[in-house]
Amino acid sequence: MTELQRDGQAAVSVRGLQKRYGDLVAVRGVDFEVAPGETFGFLGPNGAGKSTTIGMLCTLVEPTGGMALVAGHDVVRARGDVRRNIGLVFQDTTLDLYLTAEQNMRFHAELYGVPRDLLGDRMHQVLDMVGLWERRSSRVNTFSGGMKRRLEIARGLLHSPRVLFLDEPTVGLDPQTRASIWAYIHELRQQEDITIFLTTHYMDEAEHCDRIAIIDQGAIVVLDSPEALKASVGKDRVQIRTANDPQAIAELRDRFDIEASVHEGAVTFAVAGGEQFIPRLFAELGVPIESVNVSRPSLDDVFLTYTGRTIRDAEASSSDRFRASPFAAAARR
């Protein structure tokens, strides 16, 4: 098994990985494998255990159970080997804002032992890839949030890691910048022979992945490709605003045999052929309808289907359990 993985059978291989903080179980025994070259996403609300899992895979958080191999190396017993083979981009910036982009890159190269004769070309290549080569002599404190994130991605790639970890790579960025970050990530997938492991709590971003693991309350709920996950839901999602929600829910149950509940302030339910269903609904529901929204199955619906909650509901309830991510707290130390 281990030998196979060393030969590149899996970029990341995780068995029963667990992390507790006292009584709190942040990650409860997860299993999964990520193939070389794959873009693998961990999707879940804040506090679901995404960052803790990434922390364990990056050797920053010590697991309390199970095992994990990254690039064929054990994250507990061979930390140095794991670190040499991974690139990291954290949620919060880890750049020296008073150094120039190039100085930040050179610092990283020296720390990681990048051979000096290759450094110049490699740095040119990765800075070019994220569109920052022209700005290499500018101090980082003159950069926008998106530029800083791009620089961190370039720096994470500088030493040719086999696995690039992106922990919430677009968090805190405006939608346009988020889109551009994704464009750069797609480009680097073209250019680099690399496995990408990322976490996100934006449903729309999960679609950029080859496969997604939905994680909720420290456990993997389901793991598949975005298409397969959406197909497994099948039904369209309908949200209606009514004058009397409880009555609407009762009538939906009695007349249409549909289970509905209130999410995000609207009566929400899943139904096959939603667009054809709407006229019937107006005709037969005894409650005045103020607005209707029908959406094709999205990853939001996948999350709703598998966890019984929307991701926003989940975040509201989990923010009390994990006020701050334990990984963030641990790594800041």
Place this chain on the structure above:
Amino acid sequence: MTTTTPASATDPSRPMVAKIRLPEGGAAQDLRAVKVVWQREMIRFSQDRIRIVTALVQPILYVFVLGTGLSSLTKGATGDVSLRTFMFPGVLALSVLFTAMFSAVSIVWDREFGFLREMLVAPVRRSAIILGKCLGGATVAAIQGLIVLALAGLVSVPYSPIMLATLAVEMLLLGFTVTAFGLVIAARIKQMQAMMGLMQMILMPLMFLSGVLYPLAGLPRWLNVLVHINPITYAVHPLRLVVFAHIHASATAVARLNPPLTWWGWPVPTLVQLAVVAATGMVFLWVAVLEFDRAD
């Protein structure tokens, strides 16, 4: 090869880069890490011109304001050496003390702004990073001390090359020990504000109990004990010895202002004093490495 022709390549003449193969680690790699952490301290120091200037204010106040003001009280008691000259080596030590401590404290900024994590996740030993930081703090502190030393002529201390070189080495050593000590404290502090307060609380007693501002002669027993426990004392005294060796001082003035540092009546040789400072620094360095190893 990791790359096919990059679609976005703006410079077609740029050679393709083979996949970077990192070395297996080891001593050479750790040495590179020490060096680059040291270099970063140098870059940051050279950028901070305001800090270099403001760090001159305190020594000037001590030597020229406090020293001049108190001279009226001590006239006659210091023989042919002015109080300002007496205070000068002590103030050099002060400069080193504050600059080195400030360098150590910058690791709390690094933590707050995230850069510490970039260093701690690298595939190098923590000791390499801590050592680089210590050597950086020591160098910065010694440079700051040399800047203060430029004022020597104003207090009748000659610019003798041998004296300057010896002082520089001694200041480097003091800077190293103080930075290591500062890192031990900084390892557990998460916020800059807390660190600043703590630093004041620690620096002031270290300063007052080191013979920076008064001679080690005729102290009451309790104070004498505290001064001899303070490792900083063993750096201040050699600094003063070097300065006194290069000025004209009568035997009476030396006896009053620069009496030997003794352990139970035994005058401690300068090299032993410096060894005390070095050993203290090594212990703090070791503790700092343990502390930063524990914290991740």
